[in-house]
Amino acid sequence: ELLEKGIELGADNVGMIPHIEYTREDGVRSIEIAFEIAKKYGRDIDGHVDETDDEQSRFLEVVAAKTIREGYFGRVTAGHATAMHSYNDSYVDKLFRLLRRAQITIVPNPLINIHLQGRYDKYPKRRGLARIKELLSNGVNVALGHDCIMDPWYPLGRGDMVLVLFMAVHVAQMLGYNDLIESFNLITVNSAKALRIEQSYGVEEGKAANLVVLDAHNEIEALTYLSRPLYVIKNGRIVSEKKPDEVKVMDPVSSKLITMQDKVSPKDN
Structure with missing residues (x-):
């Protein structure tokens, strides 16, 4: 009811955060509800998905499958997806194929993810960041985000996307020359694609x-x-x-x- 009320009040997108629900079944149902409301009001979907170190948290595949079944291609964004860091490679191969087919955008939040994830680890500690390089190489759209501005989760947040990118290229080991040049797509054209404004985005006459x-x-x-x-x-x-x-x-x-x-x-x- 509150989700629907938010849309009626003018919210741009429908949110969800399935991994914090009581059970997996509750999490799956929350995804279904998000799609029901999004389709009813013609909204896109943007949710926190699998923002945890738990390798058993696999709601992203549910979101991708639901996107495909509902024909919501290119209209769904999954933020964080940090559990992906802990998935085995065999499962990741399947997941990437689903994400690519569903045209889902993954939005890692490097500053916040590197601060919050790995808290239950002693040593070695996981980096806890979605697999940026692998996602890109498998044809999945990736755009960087900045969760938290000077709040308890990240008191140093200042909304600086260059700083976000700086952290990302370090943690994702993207310091090769071509990686660095192309990395700016993560905070520009890829972000425009996630927002579905790529046709009107760019430094060109008329835009x-x-x-x-x-x-x-x-x-x-x-x-x-x-x-x-x-x-x-x-x-x-x-x-x-x-x-x-x-x-x-x-x-x-x-x-x-x-x-x-x-x-x-x-x-x-």
Whole structure:
């Protein structure tokens, strides 16, 4: 009743969190209810699914199967999915095929997941992050999220998606050159696909002027220095502005002070 009331009050999507229900049967029923309400009101579904270290928590397959049966392709997002970190590879192979067919988006939350997961482990401790690289290589859409802004679950949260990506590429071991360049898709185009706005998303004439301008020459520099936004633009209007950072160091050859950015990352010709 409360879920339906939330939709009537204007909620964008229908939520669910099946792994915290009393029993597996209750969890499965909660998924069914989410789909019933979503179809009734024409909403997408966005839920926390299998956010646990318990390798027996397998509601993601139920969500995927339900998505396929209901023809809700591309309209379901599963957040966290940290139990995936503990699944055996044979099961993961089956799960990835289901996720790909259902066109489900997986949204890991690296800052929060690496903080909360593995709490029951002594040593070694699990990283507790969804398998980002493997999901991508198996054709599953992955977009990064930022759960928790300065709250008890993550008091350091500040909504900085570059910081989220910084953590993700470390924990997911994605520090190769191509991985780093392509990783920005996790907080841009893949996210737009999850929201089903990919056709109107991007820096092109005629598209909505919603963008963040970073203080960096390229993707790797943005991650290296955790570049903060110079401008945040919403509907063509600057809503936030910041002066560029400038750090000067002494050149050992000329003994002159030069800017750090010019030293480590010269502008492209």
